[in-house]
Amino acid sequence: MINLDAIRAARILLVDDSADNINLLSEILAVRGYTHVSSIGDSSQVCKLHAQNDYDLILLDMHMPRMNGLDVMAQLKEVEKHAFLPVLAITGDERYKVAALEAGARDFIIKPYNLAELDLRMRNAIELRLLYKTMAAQSRLLEEKALHDSLTGLPNRRLLSDRIEIAMQYARRHQQMVALLYMDLDGFKQVNDHYGHACGDDLLKEIAERLRSVARQEDTVARIGGDEFIMVLSEISRVEDIVRPATKILSLLEVPLDIGGKSVKVTGSIGISFYPTDAEDAQTLLLRADEALYCAKHAGKNRYQFAGFPAFGDARTHSASNISFQ
CATH class of the missing domain: 3.30.70.270 (Reverse transcriptase/Diguanylate cyclase domain)
Known part of the structure; x- marks a missing residue:
């Protein structure tokens, strides 16, 4: 299991074209103890930022100008390092739920959201992401050991x-x-x-x-x-x-x-x-x-x-x- 401190220290990106929504959500996450929260209002920059920072969770508003959430997720799949899209889709339209999940989102939440529900869905999504990364790292380590001499570290x-x-x-x-x-x-x-x-x-x-x-x-x-x-x-x-x-x-x-x-x-x-x-x-x-x-x-x-x-x-x-x- 992933402990709560690791979850609160996860790298989070807020994506919303509304500055009011960003400010409100940032304050909510700060109160909840999340310490590494970034935000952006331009959805076209999300892919570049994720490639640089490898976020553990992206809170993605599905309704934005220039690029909507579905388009953003399509781009994210091209740079995601762990074959695991860490997206929690945020929408006020029930019809977007299935489309978001089909596009690769881990979960979704409907606006206006309940704060307790938001916190729970975030924790679940982050824990799953961190578990996946831990398992991937262990798999790489086992593969590395299978190909190298245990005494000298040289190729076997x-x-x-x-x-x-x-x-x-x-x-x-x-x-x-x-x-x-x-x-x-x-x-x-x-x-x-x-x-x-x-x-x-x-x-x-x-x-x-x-x-x-x-x-x-x-x-x-x-x-x-x-x-x-x-x-x-x-x-x-x-x-x-x-x-x-x-x-x-x-x-x-x-x-x-x-x-x-x-x-x-x-x-x-x-x-x-x-x-x-x-x-x-x-x-x-x-x-x-x-x-x-x-x-x-x-x-x-x-x-x-x-x-x-x-x-x-x-x-x-x-x-x-x-x-x-x-």
Whole structure:
């Protein structure tokens, strides 16, 4: 339930072309304890104001020059953010009741209105609006949690697949490449075994922040489980474009972390695959990067490895200038 204080603090807009009606209603609402009440006499401005202020209730007179209440509600539907029109229609004509409800009004009241009835209908309409907004916010939060890793806040495997598809579609249209960097931490198990899983979790969160610091706005950093991270780099024109970020990531991972007063050091291994050279779909692209990661591990760890090429020692110092993906 919505408490009375929240209802009294709701954002309310009075719409009436009569200044006397506006003044009277404003005084009534002030006495009732409503603290955020605005008013306007020009009905053509209601839509613009609602888009800016997201009102919790609009007390809308249905009979106004230039734009009547039905026309106003038709416009409001185009800017309403919550698919819930917060309109209490005010009319002196009984015939407008059904038309107002059909147009999307939450409720109506007939003039001259009883003050107790007005207060009750307002409270009901505002409470319904606030409940709807609360449920919408909770739904968005649940959806956000379903798409993100609960520990690091990074996109999870589900959201990652969508991001890879989007990056590939963009690359296809602009004749570019997408690079997928599949990473895991060397020595992470030893951290858990020696310092405990709480320390391991803090380490993963710190690593996530370091990876975020390397990524561009158009890139995606995801955690897909355990100590495995994925970085999707879009708008890639040359293989050489990957050498610098891959090298920087490995260097950042090597820097010791202060976890709960303990100096913890790990390194990382990275497998790299490219769209469209190594694969033309997200699942295969991930598989190729995973295979390259295995090669990097097998070659001694703390390095990156391109898919489809033999392991080459300390890949951080390797020049990719002789590799062509044309």
